[in-house]
Amino acid sequence: MIEADRDLLLRLLGLPTAGPLETADEVLLWEAMRLYADAAAEIGLETRHFAAPDPSVLELPGVPPVLRDFGPEFLACQPSLVLGIGPASPAVMFNVHLDTVAPFEPAGFDGSRFTGRGAIDAKGPAVALLAGIRAALAADPAVGRDAGVLVQAVSGEEGGAMGTFGTRPLVDAGFHGELNVFCEPTGLRHLPRCSASMTACVRVDGDDAIDDEPHRGHNATVLLGFLAQHLAAELAPHGRICVAGLHTGHLHNRVYGRGELLLNLPYEDEDSATKLAAALEHGLRDGLAGFGARFRDSPPFRRTAADAAAITGLHWRKRGLPALPPQDIPLLDELVPRWPDDEPGFTCDALWLAGVPGVRTTVLGPGSLGANNAHSSGEYADAEDLDRFSHLVRDIIVRFSRTGGK
Numbered sequence: 168m169i170e171a172d173r174d175l176l177l178r179l180l181g182l183p184t185a186g187p188l189e190t191a192d193e194v195l196l197w198e199a200m201r202l203y204a205d206a207a208a209e210i211g212l213e214t215r216h217f218a219a220p221d222p223s224v225l226e227l228p229g230v231p232p233v234l235r236d237f238g239p240e241f242l243a244c245q246p247s248l249v250l251g252i253g254p255a256s257p258a259v260m261f262n263v264h265l266d267t268v269a270p271f272e273p274a275g276f277d278g279s280r281f282t283g284r285g286a287i288d289a290k291g292p293a294v295a296l297l298a299g300i301r302a303a304l305a306a307d308p309a310v311g312r313d314a315g316v317l318v319q320a321v322s323g324e325e326g327g328a329m330g331t332f333g334t335r336p337l338v339d340a341g342f343h344g345e346l347n348v349f350c351e352p353t354g355l356r357h358l359p360r361c362s363a364s365m366t367a368c369v370r371v372d373g374d375d376a377i378d379d380e381p382h383r384g385h386n387a388t389v390l391l392g393f394l395a396q397h398l399a400a401e402l403a404p405h406g407r408i409c410v411a412g413l414h415t416g417h418l419h420n421r422v423y424g425r426g427e428l429l430l431n432l433p434y435e436d437e438d439s440a441t442k443l444a445a446a447l448e449h450g451l452r453d454g455l456a457g458f459g460a461r462f463r464d465s466p467p468f469r470r471t472a473a474d475a476a477a478i479t480g481l482h483w484r485k486r487g488l489p490a491l492p493p494q495d496i497p498l499l500d501e502l503v504p505r506w507p508d509d510e511p512g513f514t515c516d517a518l519w520l521a522g523v524p525g526v527r528t529t530v531l532g533p534g535s536l537g538a539n540n541a542h543s544s545g546e547y548a549d550a551e552d553l554d555r556f557s558h559l560v561r562d563i564i565v566r567f568s569r570t571g572g573k
Contacts (some may be wrong), residue, residue: 168298168554173276175206179265180274181285187241188326190269194244196322199265203293203320207250210301211311212318216249216342220323220332230331231366231485238392245322247333249342252304253315259567260317260344261300261560262334263293264324268542281548288535288541291548292350292556293320296532299560307565314568317344321516327366329488330516338519346498346567347528348560349517352539355555356498358506358530361491361517364433365440367447368482369394371415373424373478373541385478387426387470388415393461394454394479395428401450405443407433407511429484430434433514436490444486451481475547489521496527498570502562503531532556 168176179202182195186211204214204413223229245266251258267285274283281291296318303310310316319342323333335341349361371391376384391413408430415426430448434440455475462472493508506512513536520528533552540546 258315258344303564397454
């Protein structure tokens with residue numbers, strides 16, 4: 168990465184690009200993508216698509232209901248960009264997302280480390296990607312002549328959107344290659360598979376009560392707290408289950424009769440998704456029965472125990488997304504270590520290449536989601552790691568172009 172790359176990254180980090188699923192603050196994705204497209208044009212990449220998604224994408228199967236609840240107006244600030252050079256086939260495609268999580272954190276660079284929201288996930292890799300393409304174009308005339316290079320710079324990766332209005336419509340429109348690399352932090356190991364996830368909401372719809380007469384209401388806090396512990400124990404054998412947000416209320420002087428518990432359930436294939444959903448449904452029934460037995464003789468909670476099954480429901484906020492099965496990619500195996508088969512992967516937009524014929528797909532990027540504080544305070548990316556990634560991008564493109572995509 169040269170000085171112009173570092174300046175571009177700092178400018179991108181300075182733009183708030185968390186989407187409306189993350190924050191009500193200003194979203195400057197159009198500005199970020201224009202900056203990115205201008206930098207790409209300087210190395211020879213043309214803009215092949217730059218637009219907000221059509222509202223019809225929200226009606227497709229698998230779209231989380233929360234997106235439809237927002238209404239299609241929010242899509243106006245969620246553009247995606249496709250850049251390219253050379254033939255449409257054979258081609259290698261790189262996908263990187265320019266949207267981020269919230270809250271915004273200011274940009275910084277101390278000479279060796281970039282800080283700010285998106286530094287590692289994924290504005291830093293996005294800039295390193297352009298540096299790698301520039302180096303590949305300089306290294307071999309086959310790049311852009313014998314094989315094409317595509318870049319998807321997308322919105323809608325964060326916030327639970329799952330790529331449904333960013334990556335998915337681009338793939339459906341044919342903007343992909345025979346080889347597809349999704350730029351996410353993997354410690355520079357390539358991950359040729361991608362899990363998907365379901366989001367379940369256990370919701371209690373009961374009656375509130377005043378704190379002086381708590382027995383008159385349904386205590387959603389006690390009920391959901393009990394279910395959270397019960398489901399955590401029941402679902403733990405099924406893998407990396409995330410028992411997430413639990414909310415009923417903020418005040419101390421009332422009994423809250425309504426509330427919800429969220430669970431995120433990752434899976435590797437359709438069969439495991441079916442078994443996991445069944446385990447949740449069975450665990451919820453057992454948990455409700457256990458709560459009834461535990462609290463039926465307790466005066467403050469007797470009504471809640473008696474009505475627990477009637478006032479508690481399971482609602483799916485996200486379900487039916489595809490998972491990308493494992494695949495062999497010899498070109499990547501020759502250049503970079505493979506993510507161990509026995510180590511769990513993670514979910515990203517690569518899942519939308521599942522089922523697309525004639526393509527190979529992997530996930531590859533610098534840093535670590537955990538170690539580099541992605542999605543948390545103090546997110547950072549080391550310039551050295553970004554440089555290593557740009558070198559790998561160069562090598563992948565050159566090897567792909569020399570072999571005609573083989």
